[in-house]
Amino acid sequence: MGLLDRFRSKSEPATRSEQEEAIPSVSKQEPEPATEPESVPAPVPAAPSSEVDPNRPHLGEWLDLQFDEVSNHPDAIERIYAGTLDGISIRGVFTEEEVATGVLRAREHSKEFNDYGKQIFFGTAIVGADDDRADYYAAAPIINDRLDSLFDVDFVGRIGQVLSAVGAGRPASVPSEEGRGDYVPITIRFLPPDGGVMHAHTANEFCNAWGSYEHLREIARMWNSLSYFVVGQKPDTGGELVLYDLMWDDTPEDVRALPMSEERDALLERFGRTPIDLEVGDMILFTGGRIWHRVEPVFGTQERVTIGGFAALSQDEEQVYFWS
Numbered sequence: 011m012g013l014l015d016r017f018r019s020k021s022e023p024a025t026r027s028e029q030e031e032a033i034p035s036v037s038k039q040e041p042e043p044a045t046e047p048e049s050v051p052a053p054v055p056a057a058p059s060s061e062v063d064p065n066r067p068h069l070g071e072w073l074d075l076q077f078d079e080v081s082n083h084p085d086a087i088e089r090i091y092a093g094t095l096d097g098i099s100i101r102g103v104f105t106e107e108e109v110a111t112g113v114l115r116a117r118e119h120s121k122e123f124n125d126y127g128k129q130i131f132f133g134t135a136i137v138g139a140d141d142d143r144a145d146y147y148a149a150a151p152i153i154n155d156r157l158d159s160l161f162d163v164d165f166v167g168r169i170g171q172v173l174s175a176v177g178a179g180r181p182a183s184v185p186s187e188e189g190r191g192d193y194v195p196i197t198i199r200f201l202p203p204d205g206g207v208m209h210a211h212t213a214n215e216f217c218n219a220w221g222s223y224e225h226l227r228e229i230a231r232m233w234n235s236l237s238y239f240v241v242g243q244k245p246d247t248g249g250e251l252v253l254y255d256l257m258w259d260d261t262p263e264d265v266r267a268l269p270m271s272e273e274r275d276a277l278l279e280r281f282g283r284t285p286i287d288l289e290v291g292d293m294i295l296f297t298g299g300r301i302w303h304r305v306e307p308v309f310g311t312q313e314r315v316t317i318g319g320f321a322a323l324s325q326d327e328e329q330v331y332f333w334s
């Protein structure tokens with residue numbers, strides 16, 4: 011059982027009423043009015059279909075850019091929220107050496123890794139935290155206090171630089187919860203080469219239902235939020251990120267009813283799949299909230315390593331937040 015599997019089963023998927031609560035339409039031009047939720051009817055998403063035609067196309071546009079081209083796409087985050095862009099592959103955000111150094115130094119802290127079997131994490135993640143987040147804030151310094159010495163470059167700063175560039179110049183920052191602590195900007199994820207895997211999921215199913223996300227829901231637009239990661243090491247075989255041609259809002263009931271598992275992955279096989287090919291140092295930013303995705307099982311001799319987290323616009327749309 012892996013990290014997400016463990017915690018996916020502790021709670022039901024987002025309920026219909028929770029989904030109806032807030033599907034944001036993100037637009038700088040038309041901010042949502044600051045009124046009491048009950049005074050303005052929330053937009054009602056389409057009911058989840060019980061049957062989805064597997065041939066219906068869901069995946070749309072994807073950008074494949076060089077690092078120095080990101081500033082040509084300042085509207086990318088808004089387009090991702092609006093559903094007109096699925097994601098971006100950004101080539102060469104880091105050199106191979108820059109990430110390899112971080113991965114090597116992270117391994118020196120292996121005694122402090124969180125071993126979930128099919129995934130091993132350096133750094134704690136809000137996805138598995140207790141509802142009150144006390145465990146998360148207690149564990150956050152294990153990686154946060156070492157970020158400066160892990161990399162020879164300002165790794166977190168460069169992630170922020172990319173997010174800011176594709177977020178129309180909004181400042182990008184790692185949030186803090188007053189009186190509690192700082193969020194963790196990245197986790198380093200090792201998938202062991204004996205079948206390490208991340209089963210299919212979308213962030214909408216847990217970010218909008220679980221107690222640990224309560225603070226993030228207050229400060230950020232968590233519906234259709236973003237995932238990002240940088241490839242730290244490629245495995246010999248497998249380990250591709252696969253996007254299914256299926257969005258959370260269209261998810262059939264049989265898929266919604268199951269926790270993250272091989273069984274649920276098997277149900278998703280009836281949908282089209284797009285593997286995303288990335289090299290060491292490349293960064294991906296995509297609508298992990300909305301698009302079903304999984305990491306294929308890893309085999310061979312080398313672990314698959316990624317360094318990443320999640321991102322969302324702040325509620326007032328003035329900032330981009332990122333965390334893990």
Ligand SMILES: O=C(O)CCC(=O)C(=O)O
Nearest residue numbers: 199237238239298316318
């Ligand atoms: O780190 C990875 O490779 C997987 C990322 C992922 O599944 C997610 O961000 O939702």
